Amino acid sequence: MPRSPAPELLRRLAANLAVLAGLLVVFSLLLGILLYVRTAPSSLALPSEPIRPTFASKPAAAPLPYRLWTAPAEGRLAQRSAGEQALIRYGRELIAHTADFLGPRGKVARLSNGMNCQNCHLKAGTQPWGNNYFAVQATYPKFRERSGSVENQVKRINDCFERSLNGRKLDSTRREMRAMLAYIEWLGTDVPPNNPPAGTGIYKLSALTRACDPVRGRLVYTQKCLICHQRNGEGTSANDARSYTYPPLWGPHSYNTGAGLYRISHFAGYVKYNMPFGVTFENPQLSDEEAWDVAAYVNSMPRPAMNLSGDWPKIAQKPFDHPFGPYADPFTERQHKYGPYQPIREWKEAKKKKNNTKP
Helix, strand or coil, X not given: CCCCHHHHHHHHHHHHHHHHHHHHXXXXXXXXXXXXXXXXXXXXXXXXXXXXXXXXXXXXXXXXXXXXXXXXXXXXXXXXXXXXXXXXXXXXXXXXXXXXXXCCCCCCXXXXXXXXXXXXXXXXXXXXXCCCCCCHHHHCCEEECXXXXXXXXXXXXXXXXXXXXXXXXXXXXXXXXXXXHHHHHHHCCCCCCCCCCCCCCCXXXXXXXXXXXXXXXXXXXXXXXXXXXXXXXXXXXXXXXCCEEECCCCCCCCCCCCCHHHCHHHHHHHHHCCCCCCCCCCCCXXXXXXXXXXXXXXXXXXXXXCCCCCCCCCHHHCCCCCCCCCCCCCCCHHHHHHCCCHHHHHHHHHXXXXXXXXX
16 A cells, blocks of 8 residues: 555654754854853953053052053164164163173273172163163253252263262263263153153152061061072172172172162162062062061161262251151151151151241
């Protein structure tokens, strides 16, 4: 007998329904994905606000900017004349390898203690918050309370020679001075006048509510600093013994008591985002307390003394952490050196307001 067509039709209908059901499932999945993509935030989307770096240690007092000022690109030197290019490059060499040219065994002159400018002004003065030179050209000449006078770039460089390098002034007419000035001017390319960009100089770290503790700082030094700067702070000499790979932090070949880094606030801000060597603001190793304490330890150790009798002709303008009297306020030299600093700042602010409200 011939087979009835009904079962065959039913099988075909069932197969078609199964295919249709499968298509509906696929369509539903695609529709769900589309709706999710339209409503959920994309991990690839650009943020509406700059991304802030995260830290392994205590955050800084103020949010750090996402982008920091950097040195002009090397390729832009081609826009300068051949003579300018040569002078700028020589200036960079002088900053990076100062002692080779002007140290105790310098091949040009013997003016300084064997440290390089780069030992304090990291990456030849280009490291963000590494005591860089970005704003020098844009802010000098300027009045400085320390000298009580208007200073130019020559004075600023020679201050470093006399204080940080514990040496003698460099003749302003020498090619070496002109080269360093040219290099500093080059680093200031495009920096707006009197408007230092983010990352300039040294980061201003929030002060502790207590005094800085050199005893705690010694522990930090032993754990984090000793491997490069050695047990007695003598630093690590370069292979040619002309200069230092890692500079002495105290002792006869270190910076003297007139140097900017002898102020504990400057040293603390400097080490926070630069030390141990290789650390950056994006990934610091030291907490704020460790930075303040190790600064107190290093600056409690012996070093060359400078005659500071000409500094701060108006004593009321001395900074809160200038460690040498006399002062216009009632606080001791020890508190000015180690803190706590907030009472000093509050006294100064109250005095300023009182003077401003006098008839």
